[in-house]
Amino acid sequence: MAADYYGLLKIRRDATQDEVKRAYRRLARELHPDVNPDPETQERFKEITQAYEVLSDPEKRRMYDMGVDPFASSAAAGASPFGQGFNPLNDLLDQFFGAAGGGTATRGPRTRAQRGRNATIRIELDLSECSFGATRELTVDTAVVCPTCSGEGTAPGTHPQTCDICGGRGEVSQVTRSFIGQVMMARVCPGCGGFGTVLVRPCPECDGDGRVRTRRTIKVRIPAGVEDGTHIQLAGEGEVGPGGGPPGDLFLEIVQRPHEIFERQGDDLHCTVTIPMVAAALGATLSVESLDGPADVDIRPGSQSGQVIPLYGQGVKHLNGNGRGDLVIHVTVETPTKLDAEQEKLLRELAKLRGEEAPPGRFAPGQQGFFSRLRDAFNGR
Ligand SMILES: [Zn+2]
Ligand SMILES: [Zn+2]
Numbered sequence: 001m002a003a004d005y006y007g008l009l010k011i012r013r014d015a016t017q018d019e020v021k022r023a024y025r026r027l028a029r030e031l032h033p034d035v036n037p038d039p040e041t042q043e044r045f046k047e048i049t050q051a052y053e054v055l056s057d058p059e060k061r062r063m064y065d066m067g068v069d070p071f072a073s074s075a076a077a078g079a080s081p082f083g084q085g086f087n088p089l090n091d092l093l094d095q096f097f098g099a100a101g102g103g104t105a106t107r108g109p110r111t112r113a114q115r116g117r118n119a120t121i122r123i124e125l126d127l128s129e130c131s132f133g134a135t136r137e138l139t140v141d142t143a144v145v146c147p148t149c150s151g152e153g154t155a156p157g158t159h160p161q162t163c164d165i166c167g168g169r170g171e172v173s174q175v176t177r178s179f180i181g182q183v184m185m186a187r188v189c190p191g192c193g194g195f196g197t198v199l200v201r202p203c204p205e206c207d208g209d210g211r212v213r214t215r216r217t218i219k220v221r222i223p224a225g226v227e228d229g230t231h232i233q234l235a236g237e238g239e240v241g242p243g244g245g246p247p248g249d250l251f252l253e254i255v256q257r258p259h260e261i262f263e264r265q266g267d268d269l270h271c272t273v274t275i276p277m278v279a280a281a282l283g284a285t286l287s288v289e290s291l292d293g294p295a296d297v298d299i300r301p302g303s304q305s306g307q308v309i310p311l312y313g314q315g316v317k318h319l320n321g322n323g324r325g326d327l328v329i330h331v332t333v334e335t336p337t338k339l340d341a342e343q344e345k346l347l348r349e350l351a352k353l354r355g356e357e358a359p360p361g362r363f364a365p366g367q368q369g370f371f372s373r374l375r376d377a378f379n380g381r
Contacts, residue, residue: 005051005064013065017056024052059117066120066231066251109170109196112153112160112210112243116143119238120231120251125222127259127269131291131316131324133224140218140250143211143239149203151210151244158201165191210244220252225267225319228256261289267316267325272332275299280333290314290327297329305333 006013009023029035031045054060054069119142125134145151154160162168166189174185188194202208218237226232231251238248262269273288283301287294290311297309308330315325339347 003047003051003069005055008048008051009055011055015055017058020052020055024048024056028052063118068231068233068251109166109168109192110194112195112197113151113245114241114243115245116211116239116241116248118248118251120253122253122255123222124255124257125226126257127262127264127316128291129222130226130254130256130264131224133226133317134222135219136222137217137219139215140237141213141215144214144216145240145244146203146206146210146212148205149210151240153199153203153206153208153210153243155201155203160195160197161200163189163192163196163198165189166196168196170194170196209242211240211242218250222252222254223319224317225321226254226256227264227316227319228254230254230319262291262327264316267318269315269325269327270330271327272330273297274332274334275303277333277335280304280331288329291316295327299331303331303333305331307331 006015009015009020009027011019011023015023027048028045031041031048033042033045036042036045054064119140121138121140123136123138146153148156152159163170166172170189170192171186171194172189174187176183176185189196192198199208203210206212218234220232220234222232231253234250234252236247237250240247256264261271263271269291271288273286275284275286279299280303281301283303284299286297286299288297289295292314295311295314297311299309308328311327311329313324314327317324336343
């Protein structure tokens with residue numbers, strides 16, 4: 001993650017689009033290079049513009065919230081994620097302050113080809129698949145380059161024609177008066193929408209969009225160690241952009257189904273095993289379920305409720321690494337709730353042998369047993 005865009009714009013993460021816009025406008029007025037030409041302010045201006053570019057676009061904002069910074073990835077990939085010819089800074093300057101004709105604005109016509117949107121698919125996996133990895137065949141509805149026009153958007157044998165209104169520049173100029181004198185304003189050409197060309201005869205198959213919708217199947221390998229909420233980025237597996245632009249990315253969002261026995265905490269698994277009182281006292285060997293099948297666990301004589309027994313390396317595989325988490329068994333000792341006469345007699349004999357004071361019978365109200373002493377203590381006697 002390159003930058004805290006919400007922090008830069010001084011807004012909350014749940015800010016509405018309107019609030020994003022207002023925050024940006026306010027800061028942009030304050031930091032605009034015309035007002036504050038010093039390099040530090042200009043740098044900040046660029047930062048908030050970048051933040052606005054991401055947060056004002058619902059799709060990019062969603063990506064950013066998922067932990068993908070469109071600007072960071074573009075730097076890594078060495079290509080603009082928004083398609084060629086797209087300059088967020090210039091576009092925003094134009095939007096808010098108007099481009100000064102004859103000044104520094106040097107943009108030509110926009111290209112029709114734009115990067116395709118990203119897509120997200122949720123995949124449900126059980127705990128074992130999350131731990132050891134899985135392979136899935138996915139059928140995705142997506143858009144591919146139109147086979148008839150190869151993305152150009154024009155009918156076979158024809159090509160886009162230069163726009164008559166702007167002469168191919170994609171913008172038209174207009175002179176207006178302002179408080180600093182006459183200003184030449186450049187506006188997006190209404191004839192071609194800024195493309196500089198018009199599609200006189202759009203492609204009949206894609207209606208000029210340069211892409212067609214289709215359904216295709218892809219096989220994906222999900223690595224071992226993923227967990228609920230993990231996002232896997234499949235670069236270039238999203239849909240192709242308008243005008244045959246480069247494809248967006250496909251994100252797989254992992255949903256881990258709850259397990260009936262194990263609770264996952266990081267890469268450790270926790271489960272509870274209930275053992276009878278006598279087994280806890282005498283010790284026993286239990287067979288417990290693990291991700292690798294049944295495992296023998298030694299309960300040592302004298303085990304207590306709340307004791308934990310770790311099975312090292314029997315948890316979930318670490319993502320992008322070697323080794324595994326642990327399986328942690330929490331022991332609960334079960335005290336019998338119903339005793340028949342013989343069992344009660346045996347336990348009383350045991351108590352006598354151990355020199356433990358056994359009450360003569362069941363606790364009765366008023367009897368000077370443990371509970372009544374406790375009650376007295378509460379009543380301050
Ligand atoms: Zn076409
Ligand atoms: Zn035009």
